[in-house]
Amino acid sequence: MTMVSSAPRDPRRTGRYVYATAVFLLCAWVLGPLYLLFVNTLSSPEAVNSFPKTYVPEFNFESIEFFMEFAGMTGALWNSIQVATLTMIMSILVGAPAGYALSRFEFKGKETFRILILLTRAFPLPLLALPLAVLFIRTGLDDTIFGLALVHTTLAVPFAVLITFSLFSGIPMELEEAAWTLGCNRLTAFIKVVLPLILPGITASAIFAFVISWNEVFAAAVLTIENRTLTAFLLQNLDTSALHLKFAGGFILVVPALIFIFAVRKYLFAMWGIANR
Amino acid sequence: MQARYLPYVLIAPVSVFLGLFFLYPFYLVAQTAFYDGAGWSLKNFQEVTSYWKFPISFKNTLWLAAVVVPIQLALALLMATMVNAMKKGRDLVLYIWTIPLGISDLAAGIIWLAIFEQSGFLNSMMHGLGFIDRPTALISYQNPTLIFVAIALAEIWRATAIMLVILVAGIGLIPREYYEAAQVFGAGRWKQFLRITLPLLRPSLSTALVLRVILAFEVFAVVQALGGTLFPVLMSETYAYQFELLNGSAAAAVALIILGISIASTIVILRVLRVPKGATI
Amino acid sequence: MAEIKIKNVAKNFASYQALNDINLTVSDQEFMVLLGASGCGKTTLLRIIAGLETATQGEVWINDRRVDHLPPKDRGIAMVFQNYAVFPHLTVFENIAFGLRMHKHPSAEITKRVHRTAELMHIEQLLKRYSGELSGGQRQRVAVARALAMEPDVILMDEPLSNLDALLRLEMRAELKGVLAESKTTAIYVTHDQVEAMSLADRISVMNQGRIVQASDPVDIYRNPAEKFVAGFIGNPPMNFLVADKQADGRWNVAGQSYDGPSCAENTLDFAIRPEDVVLAETGISAKVNVVEPLGVHLLVTCDVNGAQFRATLDSDANIGRGDTIALQPQLDRIRWFEPSNGMRQSLEKNDV
Numbered sequence: 044m045t046m047v048s049s050a051p052r053d054p055r056r057t058g059r060y061v062y063a064t065a066v067f068l069l070c071a072w073v074l075g076p077l078y079l080l081f082v083n084t085l086s087s088p089e090a091v092n093s094f095p096k097t098y099v100p101e102f103n104f105e106s107i108e109f110f111m112e113f114a115g116m117t118g119a120l121w122n123s124i125q126v127a128t129l130t131m132i133m134s135i136l137v138g139a140p141a142g143y144a145l146s147r148f149e150f151k152g153k154e155t156f157r158i159l160i161l162l163t164r165a166f167p168l169p170l171l172a173l174p175l176a177v178l179f180i181r182t183g184l185d186d187t188i189f190g191l192a193l194v195h196t197t198l199a200v201p202f203a204v205l206i207t208f209s210l211f212s213g214i215p216m217e218l219e220e221a222a223w224t225l226g227c228n229r230l231t232a233f234i235k236v237v238l239p240l241i242l243p244g245i246t247a248s249a250i251f252a253f254v255i256s257w258n259e260v261f262a263a264a265v266l267t268i269e270n271r272t273l274t275a276f277l278l279q280n281l282d283t284s285a286l287h288l289k290f291a292g293g294f295i296l297v298v299p300a301l302i303f304i305f306a307v308r309k310y311l312f313a314m315w316g317i318a319n320r
Numbered sequence: 321m322q323a324r325y326l327p328y329v330l331i332a333p334v335s336v337f338l339g340l341f342f343l344y345p346f347y348l349v350a351q352t353a354f355y356d357g358a359g360w361s362l363k364n365f366q367e368v369t370s371y372w373k374f375p376i377s378f379k380n381t382l383w384l385a386a387v388v389v390p391i392q393l394a395l396a397l398l399m400a401t402m403v404n405a406m407k408k409g410r411d412l413v414l415y416i417w418t419i420p421l422g423i424s425d426l427a428a429g430i431i432w433l434a435i436f437e438q439s440g441f442l443n444s445m446m447h448g449l450g451f452i453d454r455p456t457a458l459i460s461y462q463n464p465t466l467i468f469v470a471i472a473l474a475e476i477w478r479a480t481a482i483m484l485v486i487l488v489a490g491i492g493l494i495p496r497e498y499y500e501a502a503q504v505f506g507a508g509r510w511k512q513f514l515r516i517t518l519p520l521l522r523p524s525l526s527t528a529l530v531l532r533v534i535l536a537f538e539v540f541a542v543v544q545a546l547g548g549t550l551f552p553v554l555m556s557e558t559y560a561y562q563f564e565l566l567n568g569s570a571a572a573a574v575a576l577i578i579l580g581i582s583i584a585s586t587i588v589i590l591r592v593l594r595v596p597k598g599a600t601i
Numbered sequence: 602m603a604e605i606k607i608k609n610v611a612k613n614f615a616s617y618q619a620l621n622d623i624n625l626t627v628s629d630q631e632f633m634v635l636l637g638a639s640g641c642g643k644t645t646l647l648r649i650i651a652g653l654e655t656a657t658q659g660e661v662w663i664n665d666r667r668v669d670h671l672p673p674k675d676r677g678i679a680m681v682f683q684n685y686a687v688f689p690h691l692t693v694f695e696n697i698a699f700g701l702r703m704h705k706h707p708s709a710e711i712t713k714r715v716h717r718t719a720e721l722m723h724i725e726q727l728l729k730r731y732s733g734e735l736s737g738g739q740r741q742r743v744a745v746a747r748a749l750a751m752e753p754d755v756i757l758m759d760e761p762l763s764n765l766d767a768l769l770r771l772e773m774r775a776e777l778k779g780v781l782a783e784s785k786t787t788a789i790y791v792t793h794d795q796v797e798a799m800s801l802a803d804r805i806s807v808m809n810q811g812r813i814v815q816a817s818d819p820v821d822i823y824r825n826p827a828e829k830f831v832a833g834f835i836g837n838p839p840m841n842f843l844v845a846d847k848q849a850d851g852r853w854n855v856a857g858q859s860y861d862g863p864s865c866a867e868n869t870l871d872f873a874i875r876p877e878d879v880v881l882a883e884t885g886i887s888a889k890v891n892v893v894e895p896l897g898v899h900l901l902v903t904c905d906v907n908g909a910q911f912r913a914t915l916d917s918d919a920n921i922g923r924g925d926t927i928a929l930q931p932q933l934d935r936i937r938w939f940e941p942s943n944g945m946r947q948s949l950e951k952n953d954v
Contacts, residue, residue: 066402070416076477077419079441080431096444137333144330156331163342164531167538167582170575171341173562174348197341204334220653221686223673225751226703229326235699239690258424260541261555265562274426274541281544286437289545293430300422308415312489 077297084294088287110291113284119276120295122188123257126272129192130199130256131249137196138203139245145204146211163201171197172262179266186268194262199252206251210244211237247310254303258296349579352572364573368561377552382581384468384553385536388475392532393525395476396483401513403484404491414488421481428478429545436470436546459546467547474542479535483528490524491517526593533589534582554578603664603677603754603787604629605650610659612645612811619645621811623659627787627804632778634790636798637808638834643791644759646808650789651757652676664754674703679748681758685740687732693719693743694728700751714750721780722746738769745777749784756781758790762797774800795835799823807831825937829944832873832937838901838912843886845872845938853938856886856906860931862938863947870947871939874931876901876912881919882930888913890925902927 085100088109110116144150145157172194176185184190214237222232263275271279277292304311356363368374403414420428435441436458443455458466494517502512518525540555549556554574561571605627612620620642627633635643648654650661652673661669668676679700688696697715706714719725722742732740741761748756761777762770778801781788792798798805799819806816807830815827826832832840845853851864855872862870877899879886888904888911895901899914902921913929921927938947 062402062405065398066406066413069399069402070413072477073416073419076431076435079434083434092439096439096441098441137337140330141334144327148327148330150324150327153327156335159335159338163338164534166342166346167534167575167578168342169538169540170349170558170578171345173558173568173571173575174345174352175341176562177568178345178348193341197337200334200337215684215686217682217684217686218688220651220673221680221682221688221747222699223653224651224678224680224757225700225747226674228672228674231703235703236688236690254422258422258427260424260426261538261559264559274424277426277430278541278544282548286439289430290434293427293434296424296427297431300424300427301419303422304415304419308411308418311418311421311485312492 080290080293080297083287083290086287088285092286106287106291107294110288110295113288115271115276116273116292119271119273122267122270123273125188126192126195126263127253127256129188130195131253133192133196134199134203134252135207135245135249138200138248139207141204142207142209143211145208147216160201160204163197168198169259169261169265172265175262176265185266186270188270191263191266191270191272192256194266195256195259196252198259198262199255202255203248203252206248207241207245210241210248213244214240244310247307250303250306254300257299346579349572349575352569353576355569364569365577368557368570368573368577373552373557377554377557378577380468380551381537381539381553381555381578384472384475384539385533388472388479389529389532389536391472391476392480392483393529395480396487396528399480399484400487400491401517403488417484418481420478421485423478424541425478425539426541426545428474429542432470432474432477432542433545436466459550461550464550467551470546471539471543471551474546475536475539478542479532482535483532486524486528486531487521490521490527493524494520522593522595526589529589529593530586533585537578537582537585604662605755605787605789606660606662607646607650608660608662610646610649610656610661612642612649612654613657619811620649620656623813625806625813625816627789630785630787632781632788632790632801632803634792634798634802634805635808636792636795636805638793641808642811643793643808647757647759647789647791650755651678651680677754679751679753679756681744681748681756681761683760683763685737685744685761685764687735687740687743687747689732691731692728693724693730693732693735696732696743697728697747697750699747704751714752718746718750721749721783737765738773741765741773745780749780749786752784753786755787755789756784758788760792761790763792763794770797777801795837807834809834824935825946826873827946829871829873829939829946832939832946836875838876840873840875840937841911841913842939843872843874843906843909843911845870858886860933860936861949862936863949865940865947867940867942867947869941871941873937873939874935876914878932878935879913879915879929880932881915882928885928885930886911888927888929890921890923890927893921893923904929 082096082098082100084106085102085104086097087101087103087105090097090101090103141156145153175190175194179185179187179190184193218236218240219232222236223229227235258274260274260278263272264278267275273292273296277284277289277296281289353364354360354362399417403410403417406413423431433440438455438457438459440458442458443452446452447455457463459470498516498520499512502516507515538555539553540559543551543553543556554577558571558574558578561567561574605625607623607625610620610623611618623646625633635646637643645654649656649669652668652671656669659669660667663676663678673680687693688699691699694715697718698711701711701714715728716725719728722745724739724742724746727735727739727743732743735743744761762773765773774797790801802819804816804818805822807814807822809830815822815831817825817827822831823835826835826840829842833842843855845855845860845862847868847870848854848859851861853860853862853870853872860872862872886906888906890902890904892903893900894903895917896914897917899917900919900921902913902915904911904913904927911929915921938949939945940947
């Protein structure tokens, strides 16, 4: 009988080691570039333009200050916030009722309507901005916050419909029916029963709409001239602006994204899970 | 009764909205593209396709999609299966991996600019390792391959997350018993992935691919931030026609070409990944 | 006084006819069970009474008031749902109080009623909890309490026990019967479980393919099924059927045996007998035993009689094995006869007590 002197190499343990390393590397792949952007943003303009780079931020806010004082930048930031907020409100107000209708009713034309919604995903939507630019000039909507918000709502509303559809579908019809038998009409049952249950999900899809608008570049660049949004402003000045300005701008663009993903992380998968079908 | 009309009342706002801002503009684009001032013609298309930059931007757009999307798909599948097997730290890892989902293409371009610009982190690192003495311009017309690599990396970095989310959601819908049954019949991990995960994931795969491929044809801001005019793509051509050349008809024609390849690839993807009726989960 | 009258109600879903000319009267304080297999229309009928579904035609009357055009809230009904429908965002107290608040009862009254019904359903200690913290049985109690707190004229229940496990179902069944008898409410209860129906009902309406086949008290339904469908549906195992050939007027040949039966024009009838209404005998219907299942109280024996399946529940002491040929003698006053063409029972005056 031979004694095994050392513990046999467990292939499963090796596998787990490889697995953990892979997870770590993929996390680094995502976070690394972000970290480098933060290093650049939190360094002085001199450091940003110097060579070689350090890999630790100086925690110097000159770049950010420079960015905020740059002519037109705060205006663009404010425009972005307004357009995104308006988009968020409009896409939920317009999209949620349709999501409710899809989840609760069988009606003629439902399939056609669903296809129209899905179709929007198969089309390069920002291109819409081209004819709308002409149309908006005629109607006086050109270069306005509202006009751009309308286009961004077109981008966001199919998502709002599909996401709210899946959210409403997650709430059993029985709950509403129970409320009806207990003295509610359609509206009060919706307010007392459906709304409280759906509110977190609605918030998540509202934030989703906000970010769609916040991040949109092409339509914003096409439709605004004086009232540039942040993305459009940065795009316009890409060739000419200094590095530290670009990085600070990128940083401001990224921050809401981080908060967004954190805020909706619970809903992200549920939203896509059902919206897929 | 009132309930019969309610669904139509509820979908009316979206229908009007999409009619006004989705269907009607597309009609206008088509009209502009096919109209040459006197009547219907393909003149605008002939004009844009005969422009010397068109073959380059067309090729660039397709190449970029052809390289980026398969890598993203593989990466997203890998990440999704890894997440699926994860017990501890799943939420944290998922949060980190989905961060790029919220990041705009412009911001992604700027982030990767921090790495690839002349005084950027890549040059700094090579300097630190002693490969180079002085920073060289990485993104220049002498380095078209490197521009392509930088843009591809930025796209892969930014837009894998959307596929990941769709695939994780899709894998979540596959009942565990199928895997247990496969194990009982002797399938290892790799076989389980090939025989269970992939086929049952087809609806999610086609959603993810359609969405991603269309977005890949629309690539714009990343390219603008990293390559500028050094790397023309169809979308930047549209933008240039509209603003620099003030030629709306040509812009519309390019837009329709983008639309055409988008629809064509959507149809191909849906065909290839079609699930027979009744074979869904 | 809460009487429900359903007059000529029909319901079509697209081309599919879910309900076909339903007429039914449920008298005050009666416990009516709608019994049938899934898809027979029982739930649709209940939902039409509740106002959750609109009938294609016909009238629904509650308390001499026509209600079919009214929304559910104005019908004086309360309902218990299959999946309980306990609101997840409200505590048990608020769930029970929900309907009372909607009807603007004073808050002292609400508190009093909630506590009273909670006590009745033995859930006083759960009032502060949320639905997610309750077991299935507890949720069921909340759902019933919520309906009872309304003190409705009519309480409608849609398979309320079907999601509970067997033991709990038995317990809740007895409790439900007591509570509802106490509350003096008229009740309509939908189920596919015939034992549940038998034990709860004052009267059962057996439904099949969108119509009510028979509405009567449980014993009558069991003993005197109006149609062959009911005979084959009620009872576990259900009635046995054998072909009877006419020998003479009022005299029928069943598997070589001769029995008194109805006098009618037909040449063949279906002879029907419940498995427990036959006994082992020296002579009788000759049956070849295929399966013997000892069930404790008795033996369930599945035999073959002239190619037809025939079940008998016999004394457990009977020494019977597979392959034996036995003789079975039916209890004569329990024999029922059905017309093969339409499945209707052929009445024999002396059998119809």
